[in-house]
Amino acid sequence: MGGRRPGGSGAGTWHNWARTQSAHPRRVARPRDLGELVREVSAATAAGTRLRAVGAGHSFTGAAVTDGVQVHLDALAGFERVVTRTDGSARVTVGAGMRLRALNAGLAARGLALRNLGDIDAQSIAGAISTGTHGTGARLGGLATQVTACRLVTAAGDVVEVSPTQDPDLFELARLGLGTAGVLAAVTLDVVPAFRLLAREEPMALQDVLDDLDTFVDENDHFEFFWFPHADGALIKRNNRVADDTERPLSPLRHLVDDEVLSNGVFAALNRLAAARPGVVPRINALACRALTARTYTGSSSDVFVSPRRVRFREMEYAVPREHVADVVREVGAWLRSTGEPVPFPGEVRFAAADDLWLSTAHDRATGYVAVHQYHRMPHRRYFDAVERIVAQVDGRPHWGKLHGLDHERLAELYPHLPRANRVRARVDPTGTFRNAYVDHVLGPAG
Ligand SMILES: Cc1cc2nc3c(=O)[nH]c(=O)nc-3n(C[C@H](O)[C@H](O)[C@H](O)COP(=O)(O)OP(=O)(O)OC[C@H]3O[C@@H](n4cnc5c(N)ncnc54)[C@H](O)[C@@H]3O)c2cc1C
Missing domain, CATH: 3.30.43.10 (Uridine Diphospho-n-acetylenolpyruvylglucosamine Reductase, domain 2)
Structure with a gap:
């Protein structure tokens, strides 16, 4: 770390x-x-x-x-309340500083789970929802869509509880608003009975993945793929719910080889080589593609969703209308080939259902997330700028927590409710206590 x-x-x-x-x-x-x-x-x-x-x-x-x-808020990180329903689902209130790892463990101990998750669990629940953190699944929304109420401290020092029925406008900004509504002290989440996933990972030609994308996305609970710049290969991941008694664990040795050695150890060494000799990147990526193998295993949802990420990188991720994903990936691939830009890190593509959260990247449209990464010791600007030009043609919306170059004027065109969010900010934070340079840049003036 x-x-x-x-x-x-x-x-x-x-x-x-x-x-x-x-x-x-x-x-x-x-x-x-x-x-x-x-x-x-x-x-x-x-x-x-x-x-x-x-x-x-x-x-x-x-x-x-x-x-x-x-x-x-590490001290405000406990389980406060669990209200279970007859169908086994529940509403769970936790301290806002709780890390997702502790949240997943605490839920599992109670026979519960988050409906969906991103690919790491280091974040706090408050930080994760505030930037619109998401996983993948065409019928599922990001973490903030699972929030049903928040307790927050406003600039005046008032402690307020907000929900879809208690100050719904403030609730909107509290559950996904870059911390501009106030400091979240507790978050209530709608969670589901614990479930297991059957994970199927398989190397495939990128062209085949893109040609059949809708089928992959629609036929799986959680579909995503990684693709390698300058190479023709991809790794698809299909995670689907299975009955509780299905046991097919990954052997500890295979887990060690795949996740610790290949994904982190060898990958780190390849990235260091790429940084030292950028000219060899296409060969490194071709090699990485050939080294990919298929694997199938089952595990608890959080074990399957979360992977270790030990190689440091820079990331930009854009939400684009789902129907444009394949074209965007093709265009990014073509730019990489035509420029020879050395990028050893794979791109990642995920999906989410349309939602109605004011500042959600999936607001009002079925969404594909196109993420691009660069090793932290290599330049990322030219690559990210090029991708940003490509996604601009399809009204891409940047992840609030990942690198991008958009300002509030462009974001207001992409988020119809941004002016409303700014009016709520003016009401609850007239002194600008919760402003910072990034908030000023992306949300603009309150009011
Ligand atoms: C290795 C890695 C993997 C990632 N994987 C994913 C992924 O799979 N999917 C995805 O969508 N994103 C992913 N991200 C992005 C990450 O989920 C978001 O940036 C998230 O916001 C980080 O949470 P955090 O707890 O670190 O929050 P921070 O980065 O510390 O803060 C994020 C925002 O939340 C605000 N905030 C924090 N706590 C509070 C509070 N108590 N009250 C009010 N506001 C608060 C902060 O002020 C800030 O505006 C990844 C990032 C990394 C580095």
């Missing part, structure tokens, strides 16, 4: 996980309970000081950056 603990620098310099952002907060606060959090926020507003909560520091953008008060 790198030198300093991400998001937990104490005094001095704070860095995010990707080392794309740093900050020198005037004060680092670690409130032990809601009362202390209220005092921190009230004091900051009274003094005219900016304040931001930070989770695990896993956003690539400056979403969590502040030179004012940086608040860590």
Whole structure:
């Protein structure tokens, strides 16, 4: 995870996980309970000081950056309430600082699970929902769609509970609003009975994946694929729910070889080689494609969704209308081939259902997520700029937590409810306590 603990620098310099952002907060606060959090926020507003909560520091953008008060909510991270329904699903209220790893473990201990997840579990639940973190599944939404209520501390120091029936406008901004509604203290989630997944991973020609994309996406609960720049190969991942008693675990040795050695150890070495000799990248990627093998296993949903990510990278991810995904990937591939831009990191493509959250990347449209990555020791600007030009043609919306170059004027064209979100900000944060440079850039002025 790198030198300093991400998001937990104490005094001095704070860095995010990707080392794309740093900050020198005037004060680092670690409130032990809601009362202390209220005092921190009230004091900051009274003094005219900016304040931001930070989770695990896993956003690539400056979403969590502040030179004012940086608040860590690791102490507000317990299970508060579990209300189970007769069908086995439940509403679960947890402290907003809870990490997804602890959330998954606590849910599993209660026979429960999140409906869907991204590919890591290091994030805090508050940080994850605030930037629209998502996994894959054409019939499923991102994590924020699973939120049914939030408790937050507003700039005035008021503790408010919001939900679709209690101040629904503020609820919208609280569940996905880059921390601009206030500091989340607790989050209530709609969760499902624990489930197991059958995971099938298979190398395939990229062309075949793109030609049959709709079938793959529609016929699987969770479909995604990785593709390798300069090579013709892809790795598809099909995860589907199976009955509880289906047991087909991955052998510990295979797990070690695939996830620890190939995905992290050998992959790290290949990336270092690519950084030293960019000219060999196409050959490295061709080799990586040939080394891919098929594997099938079952596991608990969170074990299957989450993979270790130990090689540091930069990422940009755009949500595009689902029907344009194949063309976008083809165009990005063509740009890479025509320029020879050395990119050893695979691209990733995922899917989500349309939702109605104001600032969701999947707002009002069935969505494909096209993510591009670059090894952290290699330049990413030219590649990301080119991809950004390509997705602009289909009104791509950037992930709020991943690198991009859009400003609030362009984002207002992409998010019809952005002006409404800004009116809510003006109401609950008239002093601008929760502003920072990134928020100013992407949301614009409140009001
Ligand atoms: C290796 C890696 C893998 C990733 N995988 C995925 C993935 O699969 N899918 C995906 O969609 N994204 C993914 N991301 C992006 C990541 O999920 C988001 O950037 C997420 O916001 C990070 O959560 P965090 O806890 O680190 O929040 P931070 O980055 O610390 O903060 C994010 C935002 O939340 C706000 N915030 C944090 N806590 C609170 C609070 N208590 N109240 C109010 N606001 C708060 C911060 O101020 C900031 O605006 C990945 C990132 C990395 C580095």
